[in-house]
Amino acid sequence: MRAEIIGVGTELLLGQIANTNAQFISDKLALEGVNVYFHQAVGDNRERIGEVLKIAHARSDVIVLTGGLGPTDDDLTRESLAEFLGISLQLDNEALKNLESFFASFGRVMTENNKKQVMLLEGGRFLENKRGTAPGQYIEYDNRHYFLLPGPPTELRPMVNEQMIPLIRTIVGRQMTIRSRVLRLFGIGESAMETEVADILNSQTNPTVAPLASEGEVTLRITARADSEEAAYALIAPVEKQLRQRLDKYIYGIDDEILPVAVGKRLKQTGQTLAAAESCTGGLLAAMITDVPGSSDYFKQSWVTYHNSAKTEQLGVPSHVLETDGAVSEACARAMAEGARNRSGCDWAISVTGIAGPGGATETKPVGLVYIAVAGPDGTTAKEFRLRGDRQQIRLRAVKNALYSLVKRMK
Template identity: 50%
Template sequence: MNAEIIAVGSELLLGQIANTNAQFLSQQLAELGINVYFHTVVGDNVQRLEQTVKIAQTRADLIIFTGGLGPTKDDVTKETIARLLQRELVMDEEALRSIEAYYARTKRTMTENNKKQALVLTGAEVLKNEYGMAPGMALTVNDVTYMLLPGPPKEMMPMFIRYGRPFLLGKLQRHERIESRVLRFFGIGESQLETEIEDLIDRQSNPTIAPLAGDGEVTLRITAKHASAVEAKKLLDEAEQAIVRRVGQYLYGYNDDTLFSKVIERLKKYGKTIAAAESLTGGRFAAELTAIPGASQTVKGGVVCYTNEVKERVLSIPASVLKTDGAVSGQCAKLLAEHVRTLCQADIGVSFTGVAGPDPLEGKPAGTVYIGVAVAGHETEVHSLTLVGDRETIRTRTIKYGCFAVLKRLTAVL
């Protein structure tokens, strides 16, 4: 099956709510081996909804609708589908009794328009709504399957899992799973990564390989389809191994991992602690680390040393270094990392100093960054970077580079 998901609701187009229903349904359909090729959002307008359905009919054999099943005049989904499919809407007595029972239970007066919610398409399989009022429905006409689900996620999700999913399983001649794995890379651009594995992408079929760029990061999503979950995993493993042989030095994690969560995980694994001296990043590195549960086991503390006075008085950076090399220098980064490690009695010290912009500092342009990583018993490393972007981008990428530098250093010395 090739599917299209159509979300109906002007509130989605206005940005008042996010379309989490489509995300949920795509995940569910992937597990069933159903390809989702299009997500469409259309407002509460009969003409535009009709146009949307007609387009979907030309490119999908499963169309799932969410929203527009309620009691008001702007709930137009099932009326529109009924007209397009030339099907009558009939009262589902079980759904009507459920709606009436709800109003009786809550001691509210049921208005006449609420009966509209119990109308279903002739010949459709009714999908019970156990967390709301309007039932869903599913039917196949001219080799296209239509499934209508309510818009509220708390109603739609359990309805699909309990009733919609079994209905689709009954339609599938062969049940294939779609399994995905996300590989996360840092320190390599999207274009360079794609160049390194271009031949792997060109000859992809099953699994497929899709590069995605993030904020200073790159991810590869590998997707395999197979009736057996074990065989699907084997396909993913083989594809990953081929990729890692090319660009494994940039791989830092999988799926929902972040650079910050991996730093905490790695520090816990080795039983090590960390402290940070932050100038241009203003405490953002420590804030990201301490936002992760369990960070108290590994994060000793830090110093926001935004001014030279704090660098000198709190972290004992010699005035001669600040005068000769400057605060924005490799030497300052080195000493900041070493001194904050000692001050906080941590195993690792990391420092950030540089120019976030927009104006130059000490004759150095915005984007000039130095990161120091000091590990007890080992020579301190200093990384010199030239970053581009606005002030926020430079600060964000700086702390991510710091994470990656810490991860690489831990791998090298522990």
């Protein structure tokens, strides 16, 4: 069963919006064991929608079209598909009545152009839209399954969950399931990781193992297809074990457990608390920690001591450290972490100080030089980092390294 998703709308081609509908539907279909092989996007142009349909019809079994179902003249999905398949569109009186009452319920009179939304593809059926005026449609034609869905995500998403997916299950017949396990690694590059486990990556067909890198983090996704969730995880388990044997020291979490979640999990397990002290990351470390719901259980407070005087006054960094070693130094990072730990009364404190750029570098201290310290019940550790990238990347990588430094201390 090959599926493909076609986004219709000039706003996609102008870059005004990202095609998040394609992502949403792809994710849902993958969980049903339906392989999405292609995405396409095309503008509000009848001829080109026709071209795209021809390509899709020739290669796919399930074709999901999003957008272009509204009342205006540039909504052309329905009409283009009817033309391509050589079938008619018929006004559906029941759907028209529903649409009229929908308008009436908001005290509005339905304008004539809305009628085009209740023109049904010959042989097709409507998919109810509880959140908007344009119903979806489903039609099986020439062994292809066409789904027409409205463009606004708030209308499309419930329609996918409540109507399209149950239909897909009927079409697929058998409940083939896809399940994934994501291993999250830190402190190793993508290519080095691949070298470590190349034989495993290459020898797998079910499950498959796919590496992905992003901003200093690397993940390995193990994906299995099977008749049931249990069977899928049973296929994943031995491969996960193999990968862990080789990469254990880099693995800090699984699935959605990103670094701030991994930190929170460990703190909750031990019932310990955390504080932070930041210079070059300017609040980003605290922001990532507190992005996790429930983080107030373990995260108590943080200082953004951007200016040197704040480091001294708020965290008690000795003036001689700032004078001798400077604000970007291991000694300063240690003093910041220890000051934050002492003044907050928390079990742990992380500190970051460095040069995020583009300004601020000196002859001996380049942009990207960052010191991170972790103060805990068993003392303080600190490390120097030389991070790459622009201001945003250096800040983000510094935050991730800070979180990972804490994870390692708590392992």
